[in-house]
Amino acid sequence: MIIRPYYMKQLKTYRDVPLVKILSGIRRCGKSTILEMLRNDLLESGVAADHIISMRYTAEDFDAGMSDKEMYDGIKKQMNKKGRYYLLLDEVQEVSGWEKAINSLLEDENVDLYVTGSNSKLMASEISTYLTGRYISIPVYTLSFAEYLAFKKESSLSIREHLSDYIRMGGFPIVAIGDFDEGSAYQIVEGIYHSVITSDITKRHAITNYDLFNRVVLYIVENVGKTFSANAIVKFLKSEGRSLSVEAVYNYLEWLEKAFIIYRCRRYDLQGKSVLKTQEKFYLADSSLKYCIMGFNPKSLAAMLENIVYFELRRKGYDVYIGKYGTKEIDFVAVRRDERIYVQVCRQLPEESDREIANLLAIKDHYPKYVVTLDEFAAGNSNGIKIVYLADFLLCEQY
Numbered sequence: 001m002i003i004r005p006y007y008m009k010q011l012k013t014y015r016d017v018p019l020v021k022i023l024s025g026i027r028r029c030g031k032s033t034i035l036e037m038l039r040n041d042l043l044e045s046g047v048a049a050d051h052i053i054s055m056r057y058t059a060e061d062f063d064a065g066m067s068d069k070e071m072y073d074g075i076k077k078q079m080n081k082k083g084r085y086y087l088l089l090d091e092v093q094e095v096s097g098w099e100k101a102i103n104s105l106l107e108d109e110n111v112d113l114y115v116t117g118s119n120s121k122l123m124a125s126e127i128s129t130y131l132t133g134r135y136i137s138i139p140v141y142t143l144s145f146a147e148y149l150a151f152k153k154e155s156s157l158s159i160r161e162h163l164s165d166y167i168r169m170g171g172f173p174i175v176a177i178g179d180f181d182e183g184s185a186y187q188i189v190e191g192i193y194h195s196v197i198t199s200d201i202t203k204r205h206a207i208t209n210y211d212l213f214n215r216v217v218l219y220i221v222e223n224v225g226k227t228f229s230a231n232a233i234v235k236f237l238k239s240e241g242r243s244l245s246v247e248a249v250y251n252y253l254e255w256l257e258k259a260f261i262i263y264r265c266r267r268y269d270l271q272g273k274s275v276l277k278t279q280e281k282f283y284l285a286d287s288s289l290k291y292c293i294m295g296f297n298p299k300s301l302a303a304m305l306e307n308i309v310y311f312e313l314r315r316k317g318y319d320v321y322i323g324k325y326g327t328k329e330i331d332f333v334a335v336r337r338d339e340r341i342y343v344q345v346c347r348q349l350p351e352e353s354d355r356e357i358a359n360l361l362a363i364k365d366h367y368p369k370y371v372v373t374l375d376e377f378a379a380g381n382s383n384g385i386k387i388v389y390l391a392d393f394l395l396c397e398q399y
Contacts, residue, residue, distance in 0.1 A: 002151055002177070006315065007034045008041065010138050012228030015086075016112050020102055020131060023116045024141035026260035026285040027200075028192045032056070032165060033115040034140065035088045038114060042086055056090040057098075068097035069336070072104055078379060080259040084110045093117040099130040106134060114382045116140075119200045119259050142286040143171030144315055145308075151176040160376060163352050165389045167304065168296055170320035172289025180211060186292040193261070193289055200259040205251075210346040212237075218253045220262060220282055221290050227267070227322070260285055268321035268333050270363065281322055282305045301374075305390065306345045309372055312394050315344070328359045341399050348388065349378035357385050368399060 014021050016203050023031050035054065039235070042052055053075060057066070071092075079085050087105065092115045100252040105111050127135065143151065148166050151173070155162070156247040167184040169175055172192065180188070193334075197217075207213050219233055230249040256262045263283050267276040284290055287304045294300075313320045313334045323330030323342065332343040342363060344356040349371070359385060369385050376389045388396075 001033065001036065002147075003037055003041075004030065004034060004143075004147055006144070006147075007138065007140065009284070011038055011114070012041070014136055017136075018134075020106060020113045020135040021138060022127075022135050023114070023138045023140050024260070025118070026142070026192075027118045027196050028174055029140050029142045029260075029285070030116075032090050033139050033173065035090055035114065035116060039088060040308055048083075050081065050082055052086045052088065054088045054090070057094045058091050062094070066095050068095060068099075068101040071095045071098060072101040075101070075105060076109070077108060079111075084112065087111050087113045089113070089115045091117055092121050099127060103134070118196070119204070122124055139314070140398060141171075141311055141315055143173060143176055143389065144312060145171075145366055147171070148176050149395075155370040163394075166197055167287060167301070167308065168291065170286040170291075172286060172288065175288065182296070185288065189286070189288040189292040193292060196259050196261055201255045207257055212242060213252060215240075215242065216244070216249060218258065218293070220253075220256070221284065221304050223282075224284055224300075225281060225306045227281055229279060232381060257282075261289065263310070263314075265332075266321055267324050268322055270325045270330070270333065275321065276324065283310045302345070302347045305372075305374060306349060308390075309343060309345050309393070316399075323363075325359070325362055329365070330359055342367060342369045344371045345373075346371065347374050349373050349375045357382050360385050370399070 009023060010377050010383055025031060038052060039052055051369060055075065057071070075087060075089075081082045089102075091104070095101070098115075102115065104112060106113060125130060145163065145166055148171055149159075149162060152162055157165075168182060169180070170189060171191060175185045201207065202210060202213065208333075215237065216233060219236060228252065231251045234244055234246055253262070253264075256263055261284065263285065265281045265283060268274070268280060269276055284307055287307050290300065290304060290307075310320055310332065313332060316336070318336045318341075320332035321333045321335070323333040330342050331345050334343065342360055344360060346356050356371045360371070363369070370393065371382075371385055371387045372390055372393045373387065374390050376391070378387055379389050380387050380390065
């Protein structure tokens with residue numbers, strides 16, 4: 001088992017704190033394995049094995065329709081000794097009313113609680129009042145480039161070669177742990193994608209016109225890294241002779257977001273200092289999701305580099321926005337407490353450098369500004385703008 005230190009550090013920080021630790025993210029991003037890592041760490045720190053209760057609430061393991069009372073009773077009967085129990089509960093969203101069971105255990109028992117899930121019921125906006133103020137949310141993403149290299153530590157490939165594979169085949173752990181060719185990797189990711197679409201969206205929301213829903217998904221995938229609106233999707237579908245309401249498009253976007261397939265990036269007006277509600281961008285949970293659906297296309301590479309940088313900033317704890325500065329656009333404004341950085345992403349320098357650097361130079365403050373590029377020979381400094389090779393940016397611990 002390859003340890004993912006970032007998540008272990010967070011879980012250790014909150015160990016024995018009276019909060020439910022909620023790990024949420026797309027299916028197969030590694031949540032269950034993180035719970036296994038936690039179990040091993042608890043054992044190594046001296047916790048008795050019979051005081052660690054691991055439960056997995058998948059359709060395969062439990063009958064559909066388990067109630068919160070049955071969940072509570074099932075866990076409670078295993079707690080037959082004195083002392084603190086550590087509860088590691090996987091895919092709890094499959095239990096209707098799981099929050100009630102978790103809240104009761106937190107109130108009534110001497111427990112430290114960790115749960116995982118793969119859909120909206122584990123998002124902060126969806127957790128009911130039962131857990132308000134009593135949980136900490138830890139988003140789990142597919143592998144960072146640093147984690148990907150840890151999975152590939154026995155390989156003789158160079159950093160540049162690994163970066164190329166990471167861009168093309170993504171960071172799902174099941175792909176990284178193997179030695180798959182591109183076609184096999186995309187087949188695996190396609191299976192993950194279809195399981196999410198089927199289990200977490202079409203069945204849950206009783207979508208009957210799957211073809212129309214799928215066309216909306218394809219539009220989003222084709223336009224990763226571009227600003228668009230629900231109205232733009234409706235107009236596009238109309239041009240194809242299809243009809244769909246703006247409200248339906250909003251629902252589809254929301255459901256994809258709540259299944260952790262897409263992530264919304266809002267625009268921030270740097271002059272007005274306000275978050276804008278129009279012309280957002282959406283990024284895919286993993287770059288391989290685009291390629292497994294549409295095949296690899298070098299023309300889409302710039303957008304997918306943005307996708308990778310966006311998630312690296314999210315992993316490092318930044319709130320990430322698209323920057324609007326007058327008529328200029330900054331790819332990312334990343335904010336973390338009182339810190340801020342500006343990031344432009346481009347494929348090659350110097351061809352693209354003038355626009356990227358000019359946009360950053362227009363911002364007259366003293367926060368760090370970066371141009372991140374796939375050109376490994378372009379690193380340097382231009383009028384205070386740091387030009388960084390993508391691999392170095394992804395592996396940097398602190399900006």
